[in-house]
Amino acid sequence: MDQRRLGQGLTVSALGLGCMGMSEFYGPRDDRESLDVLARAADLGVDFFDTADTYGPHHNEELLGQFLSAGRAPVKIATKAGIVRSPGEYRRRIDNSPEYLRRACEASLRRLRVDRIDLYYVHRLDPAQPVETTMETLAALKAEGKIAHIGLCEVSAPTLRRAHAVTPVTAIQTEYSLWTREVEAEILPTCRALGVGFVAYSPLGRGFLTGRFQPGARFEEGDFRASLPRFAPDNAAGNAALVEVVRDIAQARGATLAQIALAWLLDQGPDIVPIPGTKRLKYLEENTKATQITLTDAERSTLRDAVARLPVLGARYTEEGMKGVNA
Numbered sequence: 001m002d003q004r005r006l007g008q009g010l011t012v013s014a015l016g017l018g019c020m021g022m023s024e025f026y027g028p029r030d031d032r033e034s035l036d037v038l039a040r041a042a043d044l045g046v047d048f049f050d051t052a053d054t055y056g057p058h059h060n061e062e063l064l065g066q067f068l069s070a071g072r073a074p075v076k077i078a079t080k081a082g083i084v085r086s087p088g089e090y091r092r093r094i095d096n097s098p099e100y101l102r103r104a105c106e107a108s109l110r111r112l113r114v115d116r117i118d119l120y121y122v123h124r125l126d127p128a129q130p131v132e133t134t135m136e137t138l139a140a141l142k143a144e145g146k147i148a149h150i151g152l153c154e155v156s157a158p159t160l161r162r163a164h165a166v167t168p169v170t171a172i173q174t175e176y177s178l179w180t181r182e183v184e185a186e187i188l189p190t191c192r193a194l195g196v197g198f199v200a201y202s203p204l205g206r207g208f209l210t211g212r213f214q215p216g217a218r219f220e221e222g223d224f225r226a227s228l229p230r231f232a233p234d235n236a237a238g239n240a241a242l243v244e245v246v247r248d249i250a251q252a253r254g255a256t257l258a259q260i261a262l263a264w265l266l267d268q269g270p271d272i273v274p275i276p277g278t279k280r281l282k283y284l285e286e287n288t289k290a291t292q293i294t295l296t297d298a299e300r301s302t303l304r305d306a307v308a309r310l311p312v313l314g315a316r317y318t319e320e321g322m323k324g325v326n327a
């Protein structure tokens, strides 16, 4: 798979692998299949795995640690800290205090069973901490060799500028897909001006853009999409219009909807690295083939017209989930 360049000389595969759903949020987990997915991803040239201490909590990093300790393939690990949750609860607290971040980083190193984290993000910014203090903490962890690169999630453009002035940011990770394009206004231009890479999370709209969820679909026990405004039946019915445009393009060229949604993101710039999430071999293999698709001008224009014309109904998170977003 082709490599893409984030900031500060970090290169990673054009598509990464989102590992969150292997632990929670999208229905039951299956560690055995998840470990197979990790191994197959590495075989397919996907060398950028995304996790966070809060996924599980902790289960996701432990799973990756199990995979990494088998020494199968060199992959780059991105993890995150700053969201504090109790097991089984979505309710969160944001903590970026220097003591907390240092403790969290050391715990992630242990769970991942590595000496150094390739890319370490602050998952959400803490209103109680100036971003300058947070960046100084990250710079110290980098100087000590515990992390190789620094990232931030869901920050605003002015915050990114302030942070980058303290110590270089390698990547921003924020939601970006055909149905979540707010970053195009300020964040992406700012990343480009500063030479910061952009990692697009939930690139498949948490599965909605794959056409897998019909409006009114029922979710499995523990699937947090059941609480998301965009998946509420009335909103999902309206949002299905965009999925139908993607479906038409996919059918016309013999691709899947997921592949078209990912090809669209890859087409937005060579600095964008989508990290589709899956815990299933079938979807992994399907998604990686998106890197072989180049959209035609006609397809680009159909999608540009569709996203301009069709309003997206419903917020992307609940109020609780919006804590620390665009900080």
Ligand SMILES: NC(=O)c1ccc[n+]([C@@H]2O[C@H](COP(=O)([O-])OP(=O)(O)OC[C@H]3O[C@@H](n4cnc5c(N)ncnc54)[C@H](OP(=O)(O)O)[C@@H]3O)[C@@H](O)[C@H]2O)c1
Pocket: 017, 018, 019, 020, 021, 026, 050, 051, 123, 153, 154, 173, 174, 200, 201, 202, 203, 204, 205, 206, 207, 208, 210, 212, 258, 259, 275, 276, 277, 278, 279, 280, 282, 283, 284, 286, 287
């Ligand atoms: N920084 C942050 O705040 C933040 C927030 C959210 C996510 N993330 C990261 O971003 C990664 C990706 O985002 P995401 O997992 O939320 O959303 P996503 O990648 O947009 O969608 C994942 C969902 O789509 C399904 N799916 C994947 N490929 C498919 C295919 N080809 N056909 C049908 N369904 C398919 C998956 O199914 P299965 O579950 O059945 O495999 C899963 O339910 C996460 O894993 C996580 O690492 C970061």
